[in-house]
Amino acid sequence: MRSPRLRRRQTSSPRLTPTGSERVAYCAPPGLPKCQRYPAELSGPSASVGGRRRETPRWTAGPSGGRGTIPRMRAELGESPAEATFVRDTLLVLLAVGAGVVDAISLVTLGVFTAAVTANVVLVGLALGDADSHTALRAALAIAGFGVGVMVAARALGPATAAERWPARAPAVLAGIAIVQVTFLAGWIASDGRPDGVALDLLATASAVAMGGQSAATRAWHTGIATTYVSGTLTMLLRDLAESSGARPDQLRRLSVIVAVAGGATVGALLLNHAHGSVPILPITLTVVVAIGAATLPRRRRALGFEA
Structure with a gap:
């Protein structure tokens, strides 16, 4: 049997009753810090507590019959998930160009692949x-450096959800990669672009660390593509074409990355012939551009409830 005290508390509590249409606060998804106010024609019933009106945040159906607030925001801002995907893929292609340039530098001057x-x-x-122990050591150092770059970047990025188009820590990781590339540039300038002996080993290791970090960063974008794994990207593209499977955007993305790596290698070879001393500047520039893009472009989208 309920206590009288509890019964009195229940009977004395005010009831929520609808009071008609007025302006209400339309709340966006959890990513939006505060409610957005919309005109009265979109508003629905509010409620009163003890005779006092209060605004009731809720979702309403839009013209398409779905949730109306976020589609309206998207229309007003002229943004769409397809546009965000295009920007992400563009940044991916820029990193692929950088990887091609790096491999041209490393193969021609260091004798190993670092991307x-x-x-x-x-x-x-x-x-x-x-019986070339020096080359064997340098190639092994490149493999080890790449592994270190992957592991450090993966730990720095942390776990990411499959819907996270822009990992929150990716800009910081890319900035760290740019710092490693600047270190490579310093060694390149110090050796006049023609390193030998121990300098070969150090530069090969530094370049491989940077490329390992880049590979981990791009894989975290959930595109199924790593800019340094061209053979795997080519295999997936040809498999999709042979089986008539896979989405067309995925196929175009893979093809774009393959062409970008080849184009980057071509540009790298040209720079080695005509601007030998400054060729490492191009990969650094591309990494910085991508880091800035990854840092600035998704902020507004996350605030509006889009996939980041």
Whole structure:
């Protein structure tokens, strides 16, 4: 049996009763810090507590029959998830160009791959077969440096949800990669663009660390593409074409990355022939541009409840 005290508390509590249409506060998803106010024609019933009106934040159906607030925001701002995907893919292509330039530099001047790093496994075997211990060591250092870059960047990025188009820590990771690339540039300038001996090993390791970090950062964008893993990207593209499977945007994205890497290698070779001393500046510039883009473009979208 309920106590009288409890019964009195229940009977004395005010009831919420609808009072008609007026302006109400339309709340966006959890990412939006405060409610947005919209005109009265979009408003619905509010409520009164003890005779006092109060605004009731809620969702309403839009013209399409769905939730009306966020589609209206998107229309007003001229933004869409497709546009965000396009921007992300553009940044991905820029990093792929940088990876192509880096591999051109590393292969021609360092004798190893620092972006397409798995090719160094073959180089290690060839060097051991030719009794070239120095080349074998340099190729092994490139593999190890790439692994360190991947692990450090992955730990820095942290876990990301599948819907997170822009990992929150990606700009900071890309900034760290740019710092490593600046270190490579300093060594490049100090050796007049023609390193030898221990300088070869140090520059190969530094370049591989940067490319490992870039690979981890791009994989965190959930595109299924790593800018340094061209053979895997090509395999997925050809498989989709052979099986007539996969979405067309995914196929175009993979093809764009492959072409970008090849184009970057071409540009890198041209710069090595005509601007040898300044060629490492291009990958640094591309990394900085992508870091700025990843830092500035998604903020407004996250605030409005779009996928980040």
